[in-house]
Amino acid sequence: MKSRRKRERVVAALCTVFAVIVLVILLFPTYWMVQTSFRVGREINAFPPVWFPREVTLSSYIKLFGSPHEEASLPFREYFRNSFLVALSSGFFSIVLGTLAGYAFSRFEFRGKRNLFLSVILMRAIPGLALGLPLLVLFKRVQLVNTLSGLILTYTMLNTPFVIWLMEGFFADIPAELSEAARIDGCSRWQALWKVDIPLAAPGISASAIFSLLLSWNEFAIALILTRTPASRTLPVGLFDFVGEFFIDWGGMCAAGTIILIPVVVLTFFIQKWMVRGLTFGAIK
Amino acid sequence: MVVRRFLVALVVFSLVVPFSLSAMAQEKKPFEGVVLNAYFIGGGAYEKLYTKIPEFEEQTGAKVNIAAKLSHFELNKRVAQEFASGGDIDVISTHTTFAPGQKDFLLPLNEYLTPEDLKDFTPSTIEASTVDGKLIMLPRHTDVRIMYYRTDLFEDPREQEAFKAKYGYDLRPPTNWQELLDVAEFFTRPPNLYGFVFTGGEEPLVGTFYELLLSAGGNFFDEEGNVIFNQEPGQKALQLLVDLYYHKKATPEGVPNYRWDEVAKAFRDGLIAFYFDWPGWYTMMKDPKESKVAGKFGLAPYPVGPAGYAKIWGGSHGFAVAKSTKNPEAAVALVKFLTSGDNLYFEAKEGGFLPTSISAYQRLKEDVAKTGDPLDLKRLELLEQELAGFVPPPKIPEYQEIVSAIWPELQKSLVEGRDVKVTLDIAAEKVRKILGR
Amino acid sequence: MRTHSERYFPYVLILPSVIGTFLLIVFPLVYSFFLSLTSFHLLKAQSLRFVGFQNFWEVLHDPAFWVALKNSLLFMVVVVNVELVLGLLVALLLNRASGGQGILRTLFMIPMMFPPILVGLQFRWFFNDQFGLLNNILLSLGIIDRPIGWLVRTKTAMPAVMFADIWQNTPFTAVVFLAGLLSLPVEPLEAALVDGASPWQRFRYVILPMLRPLIFIAMTIRSLDAGRKAFDLIMLMTGGGPAYATEILGTYTFRRAIVDYQFAYGAAISFIDMVLTVGFAVYLYRQLLKGRT
Incomplete structure (x- = not known):
């Protein structure tokens, strides 16, 4: 009995060590990218590698954003603004659509519900390539090419299925009795949803928000073909503009990458507590 | 009386209006208000030439919107999707290797240009830019290794x-x-x-x-x-x-x-x-x-x-006009502008390219002779030898x-x-x- | 009992999503499917000729397709399983951490916030033979005496892109499991403690069975989007090479549809891809429903 306990303790310790190693590996590339963005050129690919920067410079950032004395090398400010608008709007719309639909799937019985819900899940398997060209044709017809609205519409509908899935699971965890009690007190269906269920669903909504924002903020292939000027280009497309140069200018790539990451990391930090609680998919009873 | 005054007014009006209109037309630049969507090859030395575009915009009143600046491989993919989805694309960068594949969507430039327009180009590059008797691109510079x-x-x-x-x-x-x-x-x-x-x-x-x-x-x-x-x-x-x-x-x-x-x-x-x-x-x-x-x-x-x-395998970079363009004259004018002797000379000086323009090449040679840099001299000598005998890839779609x-x-x-x-x-x-x- | 308007309430709730999805997802998809039944070629003006299922038939007789399918399966099976195991480990560890939960969780979620295109660029650099950090480290430690072309050897290219994918997506499975661990009911665990169960026994007989449905969900999600997410990554790291070694269905579709301009043929591959992925996911989802009831 005792030796078994001991062996288990050793195994547990080994697991912890292994998990810590995994964690370090997960963190290392981010560390490397961020510190490379502040490095002077000769330290970047130095041999042997320089683990902690000895000199720090902002020159990579100045190249991207410009400074009072230097013009920016690419319209990064515009890309930033576009990405913000696109991610926030499409995130908002997909949460509205997805929450409503998720509520319907979770609380009501209606015809074709099961198959419809299955197709919601399967939307995740749709190949982007089969969407790109038809969307380009469609958007050219309705003058949506090279507009932020075009991207917002597309991302809203790409995000909505996953939001529906998350919200369906989350509403399943909220006892239906609560909103029924509100109904008895004289609330309408909409009021019960708005005043009782939605506030309780905040964790699910935060999780949906993060995943929607991530997709819109990072999507590349569709944005590449639907945009054509800095007026509508988003950050990943802007990044790609400079792929050729980035094979030479690693500092610039790392600075751009760091900048792209900061907003989502900050956001995640503030809502991670609710977000993690929102990812249960109604699966834990 | 009223009628007479009216008639006089009419006569005066009909005399004055055409004059003022034609005066306005002289003020007006030929492509005022035209927007050209351009898909160009990007990266280092290629982009020097595009700094001349504001001059074109100034002269003609057209606005050039560079919708993409990509490596040629990425560019070809983009251009193909733009062609296939219909319209909204006017001028592209292309190459004698790629143009034959794109020919269904390229405007035959010979219908818009006179032999006079073409006489400054080296004949072999014009020949390489011609498919089925149609000139589908204007060469910019030639590449031989x-x-x-x-x-x-x-x-x-x-x-x-x-x-x-x-x-x-x-x-x-x-x-x-x-x-x-x-x-x-x-x-x-x-x-x-x-x-x-x-x-x-x-x-x-x-x-x-x-x-x-x-x-x-x-x-x-x-x-x-x-x-x-x-x-x-x-x-x-x-x-x-x-x-x-x-x-x-x-x-x-x-x-x-x-x-x-x-x-x-x-x-x-x-x-x-x-x-x-x-x-x-x-x-x-x-x-x-x-x-x-x-x-x-x-x-x-x-x-x-x-x-x-x-x-040696070789080919010429160049510019072409999309068949679907709504402003063929403006688009052809842009291509002509970009491949003018002066601009190709500028590009050759700035980037080290081998211009397809006879006059630009001549000026380049004179410059090199003047400076007498042995490496520059050697380079032109070698390139000239190779230009005489290079082979383009098969012209098949x-x-x-x-x-x-x-x-x-x-x-x-x-x-x-x-x-x-x-x-x-x-x-x-x-x-x-x-x-x- | 139910009023007339109430019967329509659920339909009112789902209608906006259904309309939007039809316009922006289903319609383009049907359009692509229609194109896959033609001889549509991006650079041939007169190529919209109906050919029935000929493209599909040709795809099934195309050796390169089978290579890509094999690679896709291998890729998916390996990355999804590794991500599940590592994700579970990381989740258990994070769940135990006493202080700094917020910062720790945020930090370990960072990889999943990277734009895939940036992951591709980063790892292309990391594995680069001349300037890559990996070779740099190995050379400076004297483990190798000549740089290794990780991304150009047929034996190492696939593991390298798998590594990048696992790096990016392990946080996702971890965060799903963490959500599960946080919402586990405490009674069964306390009961197990009272019964004197060891930590391993508690994990194996109490925690794991309760996480089972989430494992299936994470597996379903990752199987559904593994191929799509890996596309940007592989395109930037290896472009499907060397010699088809990292060619998955997504990159092969792209090569045929866009690079070779054979859009109809590429669309046919992508629909076959979709049917296979969906079939696999439906199977997983059935397992999930079993676990739920």
């Missing part, structure tokens, strides 16, 4: 001595394939120096193979259009690349991922003893800010192949598809050492299938 080598290595007496001791003949920029192999092997000292580098990925790999194939006396197709690149010359050509990469490991190992930009970068970083490249990198290579080999490299002709001669069927097979020999005959037979079968459809 020459050898770049490191003078600090080749002229180092210790290296010369060591080389002679090992191979029994004098060290020099290789003049044939055996010397190429020996010298490449000799200078390979990883990880800081390799003898040679070549483009081992995608279309550029096929380009490099094609060049060697020609110098071995072969070609992709014979005169009847039969696939023949898997015969002996093809095998020799591929074997040379396999020997360099797989057997002697005389190049950086990343070569199967290298395209044009990467090979040039490797040489500029001082990692390579000698290699072949386009004229367009020359200015960058001479610039000590961009290049570690500035002042330390020389130029030499291509080594001759087993066929006893060196045949399926070329791109053929290329993309061949290169993964060639890589199979490069990275795994698969027998070259096996590889080429498989590739040839694929090409037959593509053409047979």
Whole structure:
């Protein structure tokens, strides 16, 4: 009995060590990218590698954003603004659509519900390539090419299925009795949803928000073909503009990458507590 | 009375209006309000020419919206999707290699240009830009490769001595394939120096193979259009690349991922003893800010192949107009502007390109003669020799598809050492299938 | 009992999503499917000829398709399983951490916030033969004496892209499991403690069975989007090479549809891809429903 306990303790310790190693590996590339963005050129690919920067410079950032004395090398400010608008709007719309639909799937019985819900899940398997060209044709017809609205519409509908899935699971965890009690007190269906269920669903909504924002903020292939000027280009497309140069200018790539990451990391930090609680998919009873 | 006054007014009006209108027309620039969507090749030296576009906008009143500046591979994919989805695209960058594939969507420029407009272009480049009797692009500059080598290595007496001791003949920029192999092997000292580098990925790999194939006396197709690149010359050509990469490991190992930009970068970083490249990198290579080999490299002709001669693959970059453009006159005017003698001279000076304009080339030559820089002189002399005999890739619409069927097979020999005959037979079968459809 | 308007309430709730999805997802998809039944070629003006299922038939007889399918399966099976195991480990560890939960969780979620295109660029650099950090470290430690072309050797290219994918997506499975661990009911665990169960026994007989449904969900999600997410990554790291070694269905589709301009053929591949992925996911989802009831 005792030796078994001991062996288990050793195994547990080994697991912890292994998990810590995994964690370090997960963190290392981010560390490397961020510190490379502040490095002077000769330290970047130095041999042997320089683990902690000895000199720090902002020159990579100045190249991207410009400074009072230097013009920016690419319209990064515009890309930033576009990405913000696109991610926030499409995130908002997909949460509205997805929450409503998720509520319907979770609380009501209606015809074709099961198959419809299955197709919601399967939307995740749709190949982007089969969407790109038809969307380009469609958007050219309705003058949506090279507009932020075009991207917002597309991302809203790409995000909505996953939001529906998350919200369906989350509403399943909220006892239906609560909103029924509100109904008895004289609330309408909409009021019960708005005043009782939605506030309780905040964790699910935060999780949906993060995943929607991530997709819109990072999507590349569709944005590449639907945009054509800095007026509508988003950050990943802007990044790609400079792929050729980035094979030479690693500092610039790392600075751009760091900048792209900061907003989502900050956001995640503030809502991670609710977000993690929102990812249960109604699966834990 | 009222009627008379009215008539007078009418007469005065009808006299004055046409005058004032025509006066306004003279004020008005020809393409005021026109917006041209342009899809251009981007990157380093190519973009210098685009700094001239504001001049065009000033002269004509048109606005040029550069919708994309991409490497040629990315550009071709974008342009194809724009063509296929209909409209909204006016001017593109293209190349004599790619234009035949795009011909369904390109405006025949000969319907908009007079022979006078074309007389400053070298006739061979106009010929290469013409498909089925239609001029589908205006050439910008011509690309033929020459050898770049490191003078600090080749002229180092210790290296010369060591080389002679090992191979029994004098060290020099290789003049044939055996010397190429020996010298490449000799200078390979990883990880800081390799003898040679070549483009081992995608279309550029096929380009490099094609060049060697020609110098071995072969070609992709014979005169009847039969696939023949898997015969002996093809095998020799591929074997040379396999020997360099797989057997002697005389190049950086990343070569199967290298395209044009990467090979040039490797040489500029001082990692390579000698290699072949386009004229367009020359200015960058001479610039000590961009290049570690500035002042330390020389130029030499291509080594001759087993066929006893060196045949070089070449082509011209250029600009074309989309058939779907709503403003063909403005679009053609832009293409004409970008390929004018003055602008091509500007581009050649800034980027080191070889202009397709006779007058620009003449001016370039005079400049070089004036400065008397021996390397500049040598370069023009070499390029001129090669321009006389370069071979364009086959002008068939399926070329791109053929290329993309061949290169993964060639890589199979490069990275795994698969027998070259096996590889080429498989590739040839694929090409037959593509053409047979 | 139910009023007329109430019967329509659920339909009102789902209608906006259904309309939007039809316009922007289903319609383009049907359009692509229609194109896959033609000989549509991006650069041939007169190529919209109906050919029935000929493209599909040709795809099934295309050796390169089978290579890509094999690679796709291998890729998916390996990355999904590794991500599940590592994700579970990381989740258990994070769940135990006493202080700094917020910062720790945020930090370990960073990889999943990277744009895939940036992951591709980063790892292309990391594995680069001449300038890559990996070779740099190995050389400076004297483990190798000549740089290794990780991305150009047929044996190492696939593991390298798998590594990048696992790096990016392990946080996702971890965060799903963490959500599960946080919402586990405490009673069964306390009961197990009272019974004197060891930590391993508690994990194996109490925690793991309760996480089972989430494991299936994470597996379903990752199987559904593994191929799509890996596309940007592989395109930037290897472009599907060397010699098809990292060619998955997504990259092969792209090569045929866009690079070779054979859009109809590429669309046919992508629909076959979709049917296979969906089939696999439906199977997983059935397992999930079993676990739920």
